Amino acid sequence: MPSKIDEAQVRHIAHLARLKLTDEEVSSFREQLSSILEYVEKLGEVNTDGVEPTAHAIAVCNVFRDDVPGTSLTPDQALANAPAKDAPFFKVPKVLEQETA
Amino acid sequence: MSATAVERVSLALRRIREHDAMLKCVIHTLDESATQRARLLDTAPPTPASPLFGAPVAVKDNICTTDGLTTCGSKILANFKSPYDAHVIERLRDAGAVIVAKTNLDEFAMGSSTENSAFFSTRNPWDPERVPGGSSGGSIVAVAARLVPYALGSETGGSIRQPASFCGVTGLKPTYGRVSRFGLVAFASSLDQIGPVAVDARGVARLLRIIAGRDPRDSTSVDEPVPDYEAMLDEPTGKLRIGYAKEYFGEGLHPETRRVVEAAMEMYRKLGAEVFEISLPHSAYTIACYYLICTAEASSNLARFDGVRYGHRTAEPADYIDMYSATRDEGFGSEVKRRIMLGTYALSSGYYDAYYLKALKVRTLIKNDFLEAFKKCDVILSPTTPTPAFKLGEKSDNPLEMYLADIYNCAANLAGIPAISIPCGFTDAGLPVGLQLMAPHFAEARLLQAAHAYQQATDFHARRPPICAE
Numbered sequence: 346m347p348s349k350i351d352e353a354q355v356r357h358i359a360h361l362a363r364l365k366l367t368d369e370e371v372s373s374f375r376e377q378l379s380s381i382l383e384y385v386e387k388l389g390e391v392n393t394d395g396v397e398p399t400a401h402a403i404a405v406c407n408v409f410r411d412d413v414p415g416t417s418l419t420p421d422q423a424l425a426n427a428p429a430k431d432a433p434f435f436k437v438p439k440v441l442e443q444e445t446a
Numbered sequence: 447m448s449a450t451a452v453e454r455v456s457l458a459l460r461r462i463r464e465h466d467a468m469l470k471c472v473i474h475t476l477d478e479s480a481t482q483r484a485r486l487l488d489t490a491p492p493t494p495a496s497p498l499f500g501a502p503v504a505v506k507d508n509i510c511t512t513d514g515l516t517t518c519g520s521k522i523l524a525n526f527k528s529p530y531d532a533h534v535i536e537r538l539r540d541a542g543a544v545i546v547a548k549t550n551l552d553e554f555a556m557g558s559s560t561e562n563s564a565f566f567s568t569r570n571p572w573d574p575e576r577v578p579g580g581s582s583g584g585s586i587v588a589v590a591a592r593l594v595p596y597a598l599g600s601e602t603g604g605s606i607r608q609p610a611s612f613c614g615v616t617g618l619k620p621t622y623g624r625v626s627r628f629g630l631v632a633f634a635s636s637l638d639q640i641g642p643v644a645v646d647a648r649g650v651a652r653l654l655r656i657i658a659g660r661d662p663r664d665s666t667s668v669d670e671p672v673p674d675y676e677a678m679l680d681e682p683t684g685k686l687r688i689g690y691a692k693e694y695f696g697e698g699l700h701p702e703t704r705r706v707v708e709a710a711m712e713m714y715r716k717l718g719a720e721v722f723e724i725s726l727p728h729s730a731y732t733i734a735c736y737y738l739i740c741t742a743e744a745s746s747n748l749a750r751f752d753g754v755r756y757g758h759r760t761a762e763p764a765d766y767i768d769m770y771s772a773t774r775d776e777g778f779g780s781e782v783k784r785r786i787m788l789g790t791y792a793l794s795s796g797y798y799d800a801y802y803l804k805a806l807k808v809r810t811l812i813k814n815d816f817l818e819a820f821k822k823c824d825v826i827l828s829p830t831t832p833t834p835a836f837k838l839g840e841k842s843d844n845p846l847e848m849y850l851a852d853i854y855n856c857a858a859n860l861a862g863i864p865a866i867s868i869p870c871g872f873t874d875a876g877l878p879v880g881l882q883l884m885a886p887h888f889a890e891a892r893l894l895q896a897a898h899a900y901q902q903a904t905d906f907h908a909r910r911p912p913i914c915a916e
Contacts, residue, residue, distance in 0.1 A: 355787070362745060362790040363752070364783055365771035374787055377845055381788060384846055385734040388804050391811065398806030399813055401636050401666065402862025403623045403887065408665040422529040426756035435754055438766045 349382040350375060451484035451500025451544060458502035458546045461593045465914055471568045471578070471587035472504070472547045479513035480546045483539070492542045497652050497676070499542040504588040504597040507548040508555050509640065510629040511535050518631050519551045519563040522757045522777025532629020533664065534598060534640050534657040541656045546594060549584025553779045554748065555605055555633045557581050558851040561842055562781045569838075570613060571911035572877055576835040579609030579851075582617075582643070589615045589643050591914040596653055597643040602633045603736050604855025606641045607867035611830035611880025614869040616897065616907060617643045618650050621887050622862035623668035625654075626661030634743035635666075637736075637859045646907045647868065647897035651675035654890060670888050678891045679898040686896060688714055689724030689823030694854050700833040706871035706879040707829045710900070714827070717899055724823055726815040729857065731808050733849055736856035738792050738805035744782075745789030751777060784845060813861040820886045825896055828854050830867040830880030854882060864890045868897045869906040878906075 355375045359366045366374065420433040429436040449457075459477055466472050480502070487500055505511060508518045510528035517523045535545065552562035560568040560583025568583040570576040571591045578587045582599030586606070589597050590613035599606040601619040610617030618641045625640045632638060642653035655676060660669040690711060695704065711721050753759035753773030760776055763769035778786070792801035819826060832853060841848040858865035863884055870881035881900075885893045901907050 350791070354791075358787050358790050358794065360771075361794060362786050363749075363767070363770040363774055364778070364786065365768070365775040366783075370780070370783070374784060377784060378788060378791065381737065381846055381849075382791075385738055385801065385805075388731055388734050388738075388808050391728070391731055391804075391808050393804065393807035393811070396807040396810050398803055399810040399860075400806060401622075402809075402813060402860065403621070403666070403668060405623065405666055405668060410662055418529055423755075425529060426526055428753060428757070428759035437754055438763055438769050440766050 349379040449500070451487040451542070452481065454500040455480050455484040455502050455544050455546060458594050462547060465591055465593060468574060468913070469569050469571055469587050469591055470566050471550055471584040471591070471593070473507050473517060473519070473550050473565060473584070474514055475547045476514045476545055480544050483544050487542055487544070492540070496542040498538070498656060501543045501596055502546040502594045503538055503543045504547045504549050504585050504594045505535070505545050506551050506582050506585045506597075506599050508551060508600060508631040509534065509598060510631070511545055511548065513545060514548055516548065516631070518555075519553045519565060520777065520779070520782070521564045522751050522774070524564070524758065526756055528629070530629065533626035533661045535629065537656050543596070547588065549588055549597065551584055552581035553782050554631065555581040555600055555602055556744070556781050556785055558604070558608060558848050559841065560584065560609070561838065562779060564779055567838060570835050571914055572613065573835065576837055576877070577612065579612035579835060581605040583609050585643050586610055586613045586615055586617065589645060590911060592910060595644065596649060598640055598657070599643050600630055600638060600640050601859060602637045602740055603859045604852035606643060607830050607855050607865060607880070607882060608852055610643065610867040612835035612878065614878030614906070614909065615643060616646050616650050616866065616868050617641060618654065618866045618890070618893070619858060619864060620654065620658065620890055621864045623666050624658050624670070624864070624888065624890065626664040626667040628661055628663040632747040634740040635747060636743060637740055646901050647894045648676060648679060650866070651679060651894045673891055675891055675894050679895060681895065683892070683895050683899075686714070686719040686825065687823045688719050688721045688825055688827050689819055690721065690827045691726045691729065691819070692723050693726050693729035694828035698832045698853070699829060702873040703829050703831070703833060703879050706873070707881055710870040710881045711827065713900060713903060717903060721827070722823070724819045724826065726819060726857065728808065728811045728815050732812060732857045732860065733853055735805045735808045735812060736860060737788070737849055738801050739809065739860070741785045741789030742792045742802050743789070745786045745793065748782070748786055781845070809860050812857055816857070816861045816863055816884070824885070824892060826884040828882045830854060830882040834873050834877035834879060858884050863887055864893055866893045866897055868900060870900070870904070871906055
């Protein structure tokens with residue numbers, strides 16, 4: 346049986362998942378994910394025609410509450426674990442490319 | 447026997463100091479906050495008197511506590527200090543319990559041996575060369591070695607029951623929605639559930655009553671009355687109808703595990719139960735179904751670890767995309783990456799229907815198997831695990847083989863039903879064997895009664911690992 350997944354696909358998924366992988370990781374994940382995918386392929390044997398999917402085992406729907414303000418984290422608490430901050434903001438690398446003036 | 451809270455907490459902290467260098471079940475102890483809280487309890491005991499007054503509790507380190515850190519066994523959260531307490535922590539504190547330690551786990555609860563912790567591997571107290579199981583290995587070992595009387599673990603697919611079986615303690619996975627997940631770091635939200643661990647069914651019942659119940663902060667927690675599980679333990683149950691699932695006694699079941707579990711079935715017959723065969727026809731698809739669903743949910747849940755608001759951030763990112771990717775590469779271990787990859791693949795364009803949607807449909811069939819079986823029996827019995835505890839490193843290189851260690855456990859999570867593991871004997875080499883009982887949604891009281899009846903007639907749960915005997 347051919348491998349379920351090739352290295353280019355592994356790199357594509359890693360990009361979607363925002364994971365930077367080393368070449369060794371790409372190669373071992375290709376092998377391991379292929380064998381896992383081959384295993385889960387057995388679900389294909391099951392006839393699921395007309396079967397509804399189950400997303401939650403205990404169906405609870407439309408849970409409402411009154412819209413009243415409650416206590417929440419203070420800005421200081423929310424920022425306490427930030428790797429970089431400029432209170433009251435989280436600090437991140439530049440997202441939009443600016444044209445140099 | 448009315449020890450003060452300070453005495454009980456000091457004893458637990460001392461036992462951890464004495465034994466944890468070898469067992470490595472604790473990521474960090476909470477000496478200072480625990481002692482302080484115990485002193486307060488002694489000064490102003492809760493009214494009415496609580497059965498958990500001054501009780502030391504160990505908590506899996508994926509449950510948020512404002513005391514100490516909450517690391518999830520991951521480098522990415524190595525310094526994370528939660529700004530709030532999980533719902534279960536609030537409930538335990540209100541009941542007079544004291545959190546003394548945060549325990550080791552497979553990173554983000556992803557694993558079956560506690561070897562995937564970014565910090566260290568926990569040892570099985572019955573044989574330090576063997577794994578304790580996982581992912582709640584630390585909490586389970588803390589109880590097995592009698593460092594603490596109570597612990598909290600969490601399950602997504604067997605993470606309480608499987609290690610409870612490997613280490614000879616009693617561990618319960620409640621019905622999905624029985625216990626609030628508020629403050630439990632999410633792995634797979636439709637499967638995750640916090641559960642109690644103790645030496646016996648009585649301890650588990652005591653903890654469950656405290657932590658169960660509706661919490662508006664978890665919209666999937668269910669508004670069902672919480673009975674006094676402990677008071678119900680000795681209530682007569684009538685003739686218990688026990689179905690054993692034939693699919694759980696097939697190929698791959700270790701002969702010694704089979705022998706011990708069959709003896710437990712005999713014991714139930716002696717106790718007056720009716721024991722007969724039932725079938726769960728879709729059992730063979732459990733692991734495939736489980737791994738597609740849990741990885742899909744994990745890939746989405748773990749997107750929050752992006753180096754922006756908390757946790758590790760890479761030192762010199764080239765740009766903002768690189769900040770995410772390099773942060774996650776440095777912060778996550780290989781099993782977490784593997785699951786994020788698998789889940790991302792299963793959800794990606796072109797594969798969604800074939801993998802994720804298919805798995806959700808098979809999940810319906812697995813759940814229906816249980817609904818059908820519970821028309822004939824009150825509880826379903828099986829071994830908790832196909833084998834006793836395996837050796838450290840034995841399955842580390844083969845993720846699929848590791849996944850199969852939970853083959854008897856994941857169906858209860860997919861179906862959302864409660865399930866318990868209780869000690870039911872030992873192999874010739876002295877390794878514990880666990881018996882699993884499963885019941886319909888919200889029938890925890892029935893499970894605990896059945897477990898308690900067995901524990902009244904046997905003493906397997908009371909045996910201590912020789913290295914921790916005192």
